[in-house]
Amino acid sequence: MVRRRALDLLEPGKSVARVAHDLEVSQQAIHRWRRQDRVDEGWTEKSELAQVNGLD
Numbered sequence: 557m558v559r560r561r562a563l564d565l566l567e568p569g570k571s572v573a574r575v576a577h578d579l580e581v582s583q584q585a586i587h588r589w590r591r592q593d594r595v596d597e598g599w600t601e602k603s604e605l606a607q608v609n610g611l612d
Contacts, residue, residue, distance in 0.1 A: 559589045566590065 558579055565575045566586070576583045 562586050562589060563593055 558581060562575050562579055562581065562585075565578070566572065572583050572586050572590075576586050
């Protein structure tokens, strides 16, 4: 439940740090959940993930 809530809160533009603080979880957990969620949705190429994460 916390995982889905965290991912839902990220979409409207809240920062990972803010969501982590609000839900009392680590930022690393949110990053892992988001990465796994994207893999589950079919984002399997590293280049695609880098683009979404703004790392390209």
